[in-house]
Amino acid sequence: MMRILLAEDDASIAEGICASLRQGGHAVDHVGAGNLADAALHDHDYDLLVLDLGLPALDGSEVLQRLRSRGSGIPVLVVTARDGLPERIRVLDL
Numbered sequence: 001m002m003r004i005l006l007a008e009d010d011a012s013i014a015e016g017i018c019a020s021l022r023q024g025g026h027a028v029d030h031v032g033a034g035n036l037a038d039a040a041l042h043d044h045d046y047d048l049l050v051l052d053l054g055l056p057a058l059d060g061s062e063v064l065q066r067l068r069s070r071g072s073g074i075p076v077l078v079v080t081a082r083d084g085l086p087e088r089i090r091v092l093d094l
Contacts, residue, residue, distance in 0.1 A: 002047040006030045007037035007063065008079070009055050017050065034058025041067055046074055053080040 004021055008014040009032045021028045029044070031037045034055035041049065041063070049067070053060035064076060 001025050001027060003027045003045070004029070004048045004050060005037065005040055005044075005046045006050045007032075007034065007055060007060065008050070008052045009033065010052075013052075032056075034060060034063045037063045038066055041072070041074075042070070049074055049076045051076055051078050053078060 004026050006014060006017055006021070006028055008017065008030065011032070014030050014032065018028045018030055029040060029046075031040055032055075035057040037049075037051070037055065037060075038058055040046075051060045051064060055063065060078070060080070064078075067074065067076070
């Protein structure tokens with residue numbers, strides 16, 4: 001079983017992802033804002049972060065940047081509606 005943090009502000013998307021992951025036997029915490037994701041990642045140990053880039057209060061890119069600046073190597077799955085090659089490259093570099 002993995003402990004997963006889902007950072008997604010769209011309630012219907014979050015509900016579906018949480019249900020699927022829990023059905024797979026994983027423990028899932030959900031937050032709907034970037035500042036809450038940053039706090040949860042600072043306070044708890046997760047095996048995986050599922051991260052939307054378009055979060056309120058703190059952009060998902062900033063959440064990822066802060067996570068990496070703390071030296072965390074947690075795997076991150078980025079989920080976003082943003083497109084464009086420069087944006088994808090920027091996030092992969094984080």
